[in-house]
Amino acid sequence: MLRFYAMEIAEALKNILENIKCSAVKADRDLDKIKLITVSKTIELQRVIEAVNAGATILGESRVQEARSKIEGFNGEVEWHLIGNLQKNKARTAVELFDLIHSVDSAELAAELNKHAKNAGIVQDILVQVKLSEEYTKHGADEKDLMVLLNAVAGMENLRLQGLMTIPPFFDDPEEARPYFRKLRKIAERASAQGFTMNELSMGMSNDYEVAIEEGATMVRVGTAIFGARKYKI
Numbered sequence: 266m267l268r269f270y271a272m273e274i275a276e277a278l279k280n281i282l283e284n285i286k287c288s289a290v291k292a293d294r295d296l297d298k299i300k301l302i303t304v305s306k307t308i309e310l311q312r313v314i315e316a317v318n319a320g321a322t323i324l325g326e327s328r329v330q331e332a333r334s335k336i337e338g339f340n341g342e343v344e345w346h347l348i349g350n351l352q353k354n355k356a357r358t359a360v361e362l363f364d365l366i367h368s369v370d371s372a373e374l375a376a377e378l379n380k381h382a383k384n385a386g387i388v389q390d391i392l393v394q395v396k397l398s399e400e401y402t403k404h405g406a407d408e409k410d411l412m413v414l415l416n417a418v419a420g421m422e423n424l425r426l427q428g429l430m431t432i433p434p435f436f437d438d439p440e441e442a443r444p445y446f447r448k449l450r451k452i453a454e455r456a457s458a459q460g461f462t463m464n465e466l467s468m469g470m471s472n473d474y475e476v477a478i479e480e481g482a483t484m485v486r487v488g489t490a491i492f493g494a495r496k497y498k499i
């Protein structure tokens with residue numbers, strides 16, 4: 266059974282890395298600037314280990330508690346990213362566990378992370394999550410509030426802004442997600458023109474990562490296309 270899983274995961278991972286390469290070529294982009302975040306939320310540790318053995322180097326988790334149990338099973342050979350919504354009362358643990366937090370969407374949360382990073386004597390890398398679609402997600406900063414939030418983050422010495430993240434609505438046809446990806450890139454270009462660091466654009470999931478890469482994604486977050494459908498939803 267494990268061998269079967271391992272082959273499946275290794276093969277899926279290889280396909281995705283190949284597709285990423287094709288999209289990079291198609292968009293005339295530097296492959297080194299595109300990272301695959303292997304989304305391991307809800308996936309049992311053994312299968313996550315199989316993915317790492319097959320070459321996954323960055324793992325994405327949605328929940329702090331679930332991530333902690335997995336991270337304790339590893340010893341530093343992979344990067345862990347928090348991609349899900351973060352509550353302020355979990356900020357301290359998030360700072361302990363994650364190399365990059367993709368989901369900072371308020372000045373209050375940023376301040377809490379900054380405080381815990383300072384106490385821990387570290388600088389925490391973060392992305393600001395932007396909400397581009399009212400109906401679809403609860404989380405993310407509204408575009409109109411973004412510059413105020415970026416300015417607030419810039420004043421927090423123990424946070425290091427790396428860029429932006431977004432989750433567009435789900436469409437069967439990934440082409441329909443393209444305007445959202447393009448919009449995030451435009452927003453990042455404006456923020457960059459105002460002096461904010463915009464190294465990373467975290468956008469694109471199993472269904473639409475290729476389109477996201479064509480529109481400038483530097484991080485794609487892929488779960489289902491690697492591990493298969495999740496048994497439960499979070």
Ligand SMILES: *Cc1c(COP(=O)(O)O)cnc(C)c1O
Pocket residue numbers: 304306327348349432469470471472486487488489490
């Ligand atoms: C679950 C999740 C993903 C991965 O989604 P798939 O469709 O399984 O690839 C990516 N980003 C976020 C924020 C998620 O919560």
